[in-house]
Amino acid sequence: MASRITGTTQLLGVMGWPVSHSRSPLMQAAAIRSAGLDYAYVPLPVHPDRLQEAVSGLRALGFRGCNVTIPHKAAVAGLMDELTPAAHGIGAVNTILVGDDGRLVGDNTDCEGAFDAIEDETGLSPRGLEVLVIGAGGAAMACAWGAAARGARVVRLLNRTRAKAEEVARAMAIQHPGCQFEVVASTDRDRIAACGIVLQMTSLGMNPGDVLPLDPEMLASGAVVLEAVYSPLETPWLHGCRERGLRAVDGLAMLVGQGALAFERWTGVRADRRAMKAAIEG
Ligand code: NAP
Numbered sequence: 001m002a003s004r005i006t007g008t009t010q011l012l013g014v015m016g017w018p019v020s021h022s023r024s025p026l027m028q029a030a031a032i033r034s035a036g037l038d039y040a041y042v043p044l045p046v047h048p049d050r051l052q053e054a055v056s057g058l059r060a061l062g063f064r065g066c067n068v069t070i071p072h073k074a075a076v077a078g079l080m081d082e083l084t085p086a087a088h089g090i091g092a093v094n095t096i097l098v099g100d101d102g103r104l105v106g107d108n109t110d111c112e113g114a115f116d117a118i119e120d121e122t123g124l125s126p127r128g129l130e131v132l133v134i135g136a137g138g139a140a141m142a143c144a145w146g147a148a149a150r151g152a153r154v155v156r157l158l159n160r161t162r163a164k165a166e167e168v169a170r171a172m173a174i175q176h177p178g179c180q181f182e183v184v185a186s187t188d189r190d191r192i193a194a195c196g197i198v199l200q201m202t203s204l205g206m207n208p209g210d211v212l213p214l215d216p217e218m219l220a221s222g223a224v225v226l227e228a229v230y231s232p233l234e235t236p237w238l239h240g241c242r243e244r245g246l247r248a249v250d251g252l253a254m255l256v257g258q259g260a261l262a263f264e265r266w267t268g269v270r271a272d273r274r275a276m277k278a279a280i281e282g
Contacts, residue, residue: 005040006038008038009038009039009040010037010038010039010040010064011039011040011041011042011061011062011063011064012028012039012040012041012042012063012064012065012066012067012266013041013042013043013044013063013066013067014028014041014042014043014044014066014067014068014069015044015046015051015054015055015066015067015068015069015072015076016043016044016045016046016068016069016070016071016072017045017046017047017048017070017071017072018045019043019044019045019046019069020043020045022043022069023255023280024041024043024067024069024259025041025042025043026279026280027255027256027259027276027277027279027280028041028259028263028276029041029279030272030275030276030278030279031259031260031263031271031272031275031276032263033275034271034272034275035267035269035270035271035272037267037269039064039266039267044066046072048071048072048075051072051075051076051079052079055076055079055096055104058096058098058104059098059102059104062098063098064097064098064266064267065095065096065097065098065262065265065266066095066096066098067094067095067096067259067262068093068094068095068096069094073092073093073094073138074091074092074138076092076093076096076106077091077092077093077106079104079106080093080096080104080105080106081103081104081105082103082104082105082106083105083106083107084105084106084107084108086107086108086109086111086112086142086145086146086149087106087107087108089145089172089175090108090110090111090138090141090142090145091141092108092110092138092141092142093106093107093108094107094108094109094110094258094262095107095108095109095258095261095262095265095266097265097266107262107265108142108145109257109258109259109261109262109265110138110139110142110143110146110254110258111142111143111145111146111149112146112149112150112257112258112261113254113255113256113257113258113259113260113261114142114143114146114199114226114254114257114258115146115147115150115257116257116260116261117226117249117253117254117256117257118197118224118226118249120253120257120273121247121249121253122224122247122249124196124197124224124247125150125151126147126150126151126152126196126197127150127151127152128151128152128153129152129153129154129195129196129197130152130153130154130155130156130191130194130195130196131147131152131154131155131156131195131196131197131198131199132156132157132158132184132192132195132197132198132199133147133155133156133157133158133199133201134158134159134198134199134200134201134202134213134214135157135158135159135200135201135202135213135228136157136159136161136164136165136167136168137164137201137202137203139201139228140157140159140168140199140201140202141168141171141172143199143201143226144157144168144169144172144181145172145175145176147179147197147199148172148175148176148178148179148181149176152179152197153179153180154179154180154181154182155169155172155179155180155181155182156181156182156183156184156191156192156195157169157181157182157183157184158183158184158185158186158192158214159183159202160202162183162185165183166183168181169181169182169183186214186215186218189218192214192218192219193218193219193220194220195219195220195223196220196222196223196224197223197224197225197226198214198219198223198224198225198226199225199226199228200213200214200225200226200227200228200229200235200237200238201228202228203228203229204229204235204237205227205229205232205235205236205237205238206229206231206232206235210236212236212237212240213237214237215240216237216240216241216243216244216246217244219241219244219246221244221245221246223246224246224247224248224249225238225241225246225247225248225249226248226249226253226254227248227249227250227251227254228251228254229251230250230251230252230254230255231251233250233251233252233281234250235251238250252277252280252281253277255280256273256276256277256280257273259271259276260273260276
């Protein structure tokens with residue numbers, strides 16, 4: 001948050017329903033403070049029935065940009081003047097940029113944020129690798145798109161509902177003909193063990209008693225894993241992967257990755273990722 005809100009303070013926010021649980025205001029306030037910018041970032045609780053009005057309101061109120069969270073990411077994509085290739089390909093928007101002319105551009109930084117988090121923490125890029133994505137919802141789709149965009153050779157999808165994984169694989173294959181998309185089952189030992197990066201993109205691990213999304217023993221000993229869930233910060237699966245000796249990146253790093261990219265798109269200033277993560281840890 002700007003240390004003092006004045007008549008020149010520029011506005012950013014996050015739309016969701018509910019939105020009170022969102023860590024983005026704390027995280028973005030840390031980035032704004034660290035960069036010394038005159039911006040303020042506020043939570044915007046928007047009921048699904050008022051989404052269209054709220055999105056038009058960004059333009060009317062002179063917001064510079066806005067994040068979008070559950071349940072609005074897909075619906076907002078239909079309300080933009082323009083979509084970036086990532087937002088178009090994933091069919092979801094997590095970042096809105098408001099141009100000086102009021103034009104609304106929808107972007108998706110979840111896909112790049114996930115791989116930035118992995119690269120920042122382990123130095124590993126998906127280029128040329130076989131990548132496993134567990135899940136077939138919005139986060140999984142973003143990661144499948146992001147893996148292919150960053151040069152993965154093969155992207156494998158594993159999901160409880162196999163038909164959804166097949167749908168994602170079909171949609172991604174059309175957009176990324178240079179990457180091979182495959183659907184696997186948890187019994188496909190060899191194809192799972194061949195993956196150098198494994199992204200856990202289901203909601204498993206949020207609730208006590210959740211089963212593990214996959215047995216960590218099935219992963220290659222050199223695999224790097226990324227967890228989407230950040231509450232709890234160390235999910236049983238992340239713990240299991242670390243016990244197995246794997247390099248594992250937590251869900252807050254992914255959250256910071258997407259938020260930092262959004263901040264940079266809005267302000268043109270490099271985001272202080274360390275300050276952002278410190279603001280939302282603990
Ligand atoms: P979503 O679209 O609702 O997808 C949920 C996924 O989890 C589906 O693949 C679903 O499988 C699977 N799943 C749910 N319950 C399951 C169970 N009991 N057993 C097996 N699979 C199960 O959600 P999303 O938006 O992709 O988000 C997924 C998770 O990622 C959430 O926890 C979200 O908070 C987190 N997330 C984190 C970040 C970050 O920055 N760290 C960003 C985005 C999302 P089916 O298809 O079979 O139902």
